[in-house]
Amino acid sequence: MSVRLLIVFAALFLTGIVVTVAAVNGPAGASRSADANVGKSAVAVEPFPAPKGESSLRIAGVEHGNVAAHVTKVDFATLDRVARERRTVREPFVKHDVEFTGLRIGEVLERAGGQGSAGSLFIHALDDYHVELAISDIASDALLATRADGKPIPIAQGGPIRLVFTSKGGLAANTDMWIWSIDSMRLTP
Numbered sequence: 582m583s584v585r586l587l588i589v590f591a592a593l594f595l596t597g598i599v600v601t602v603a604a605v606n607g608p609a610g611a612s613r614s615a616d617a618n619v620g621k622s623a624v625a626v627e628p629f630p631a632p633k634g635e636s637s638l639r640i641a642g643v644e645h646g647n648v649a650a651h652v653t654k655v656d657f658a659t660l661d662r663v664a665r666e667r668r669t670v671r672e673p674f675v676k677h678d679v680e681f682t683g684l685r686i687g688e689v690l691e692r693a694g695g696q697g698s699a700g701s702l703f704i705h706a707l708d709d710y711h712v713e714l715a716i717s718d719i720a721s722d723a724l725l726a727t728r729a730d731g732k733p734i735p736i737a738q739g740g741p742i743r744l745v746f747t748s749k750g751g752l753a754a755n756t757d758m759w760i761w762s763i764d765s766m767r768l769t770p
Contacts, residue, residue: 629692632656638742642768643694653693657741661727663692668724668747673756681745683726686719690768699768704744707762713769714758722748725763736762
C-alpha cells in the first residue's frame with residue numbers, strides 16, 4: 582500500500598468516514614473495493630453498558646438495547662467517559678467560540694445498539710422541546726456534547742447533554758436545530 586493511499590485513509594478516518602479495502606494482499610492490479618459508511622467508527626466500539634446509576638439519556642428504536650430489546654439507557658458518567666472528540670465551534674447563542682467535548686451521533690447510535698433501517702432521529706429535551714433530524718445529515722456532523730471548555734455543562738447553560746453542529750453551514754446555520762438538555766432520542770423510519 583502506498584504512502585499516499587495511507588494518507589488518504591488517515592484523512593478519511595479523521596473525518597469520520599470508514600473505508601474498507603478488499604484484496605489488499607492480492608496480486609498487482611487486483612481490484613480493490615471501497616465502502617464509505619458515513620458516521621460509522623473506523624474501530625469497533627464497545628456498546629454502552631447498562632447504567633450504574635440514574636440514566637441521563639434514553640435511546641429507543643435501536644436494534645439491540647442494553648436494558649430492553651430496543652432500548653438503551655446511558656448514565657452521564659459513562660457518556661462523559663467515552664466522549665473524546667473535541668471541536669471548537671462558534672456557539673450561536675453566546676456568540677463566541679466554545680470547545681465542546683462529545684461523541685459523534687453516528688458513534689452514539691453504534692454504541693447504543695445500531696440504527697438498523699432508521700432514517701431519522703427524534704431528539705427530546707427536558708423542557709419538552711424536540712427536533713427530528715435525518716441521520717444522514719447529523720451522523721458525522723453533530724456531536725452529543727457533555728463538556729464545554731473542558732467542564733461539564735450545567736443545566737442552566739444547556740447541559741448536561743446537548744447537540745452541537747461541527748460545520749458552519751446546513752443544519753448548523755439553523756438555530757432551531759440546536760437542542761440542549763437532551764434526555765431522550767428515538768430512531769424513526
